[in-house]
Amino acid sequence: MASRKLKPYCQSHQIIVRTSQPLKKILEGKNKSSCITDWANQLADFGIEYEPRTAIKAQALADFIAERTIYHPEANQVWKLYVDGSSKQSVKGAGLLIVSSTGVRMERAVRFEFAASNNEAEYEALLMGLKICHEAGAKSLSGFFDSQLIVGQVNGESEAKDDIMKMYLQQVKEFVKNFDKFTLVHIPRSQNAQADSLAKLASSAEISAARDIIWEVLPNPSINFMVNTIDRSETWMEPYIKYLQNQTLPQDENQAKMLQKTARWFALHEGTLYKKSYTHPLLKCVSPEEGNYILREIHEGGCGIHQGVRTVIGKVLKNGYYWPSLRGDTETLIRRCPQCQYHSKIGRKPSNYLSAMQAVLPFDK
Numbered sequence: 001m002a003s004r005k006l007k008p009y010c011q012s013h014q015i016i017v018r019t020s021q022p023l024k025k026i027l028e029g030k031n032k033s034s035c036i037t038d039w040a041n042q043l044a045d046f047g048i049e050y051e052p053r054t055a056i057k058a059q060a061l062a063d064f065i066a067e068r069t070i071y072h073p074e075a076n077q078v079w080k081l082y083v084d085g086s087s088k089q090s091v092k093g094a095g096l097l098i099v100s101s102t103g104v105r106m107e108r109a110v111r112f113e114f115a116a117s118n119n120e121a122e123y124e125a126l127l128m129g130l131k132i133c134h135e136a137g138a139k140s141l142s143g144f145f146d147s148q149l150i151v152g153q154v155n156g157e158s159e160a161k162d163d164i165m166k167m168y169l170q171q172v173k174e175f176v177k178n179f180d181k182f183t184l185v186h187i188p189r190s191q192n193a194q195a196d197s198l199a200k201l202a203s204s205a206e207i208s209a210a211r212d213i214i215w216e217v218l219p220n221p222s223i224n225f226m227v228n229t230i231d232r233s234e235t236w237m238e239p240y241i242k243y244l245q246n247q248t249l250p251q252d253e254n255q256a257k258m259l260q261k262t263a264r265w266f267a268l269h270e271g272t273l274y275k276k277s278y279t280h281p282l283l284k285c286v287s288p289e290e291g292n293y294i295l296r297e298i299h300e301g302g303c304g305i306h307q308g309v310r311t312v313i314g315k316v317l318k319n320g321y322y323w324p325s326l327r328g329d330t331e332t333l334i335r336r337c338p339q340c341q342y343h344s345k346i347g348r349k350p351s352n353y354l355s356a357m358q359a360v361l362p363f364d365k
């Protein structure tokens with residue numbers, strides 16, 4: 001091949017092929033196939049001479065170095081991640097550029113289908129980048145980000161004040177644990193041009209548009225906004241239930257006496273505590289939190305007409321609910337009700353007593 005490409009040079013010189021393969025025998029032998037005959041005819045123009053290949057010093061050295069060098073897999077396996085979040089007025093997107101340890105470049109544009117602030121979009125972009133790198137098998141990762149705020153927060157130089165930011169930061173920190181080594185460096189926007197343009201593309205282009213880069217739509221944010229804390233602390237009913245079930249009294253002597261006295265007013269039926277009363281049927285005991293819901297339903301709910309304290313308490317009892325702080329809770333709720341304040345009666349009475357005015361002369365004004 002070389003002799004054909006470099007024909008002008010090769011024709012004026014003698015070609016010596018040093019090889020350890022029996023080429024001469026094959027080309028000049030008698031039992032040739034048609035293909036080898038073709039080659040032999042073409043190469044005959046050049047008057048090639050074949051010599052056995054002797055040991056080459058440089059080659060031996062190269063082989064030796066290749067054989068004896070200790071290979072450090074981690075040293076070279078640093079992945080690079082360039083991230084940028086972009087936000088137009090209504091649409092947010094993120095651009096990711098991932099360079100693997102072997103130099104393979106991956107580009108990805110992500111469009112967010114939920115409302116997010118600029119910083120949230122940046123965090124989402126970072127999280128997505130970390131996720132992809134982890135899935136691709138990166139162990140050592142260098143992140144490059146043009147948002148100084150987020151780089152500072154992740155590196156612990158600045159503090160996340162917003163609750164949502166804190167949740168995002170927590171999630172990033174959790175995810176970083178998947179990597180053996182992780183660094184996040186702030187770079188100016190000019191050096192992050194490719195991720196930036198991908199992010200802009202993600203937030204501006206139509207989803208249906210055909211393109212070569214990997215295109216993704218993220219329907220929900222990565223953090224879970226619905227945090228429901230369930231209060232498992234002991235309610236006021238627990239001591240009564242324990243006493244009525246197993247006659248268990250609290251450690252404190254005064255409390256024990258008090259419980260024994262008042263427990264006569266309570267009854268336990270199928271695990272539910274009821275309060276006895278003179279005029280009402282059994283009242284179901286509820287926690288103050290449940291009671292607050294009942295109060296709001298009665299006072300300002302669908303059929304609520306913003307009644308006063310006594311009426312609301314009467315309605316609660318008539319509906320068959322009881323908790324010890326019923327009166328206090330009702331007073332607080334009604335005092336704080338904005339509607340009641342807007343529409344309350346304004347007193348128009350004078351602050352001092354009226355005094356009669358006497359006319360000095362008849363018909364005097």
Ligand SMILES: [Zn+2]
Nearest residue numbers: 306337339340
């Ligand atoms: Zn009200």
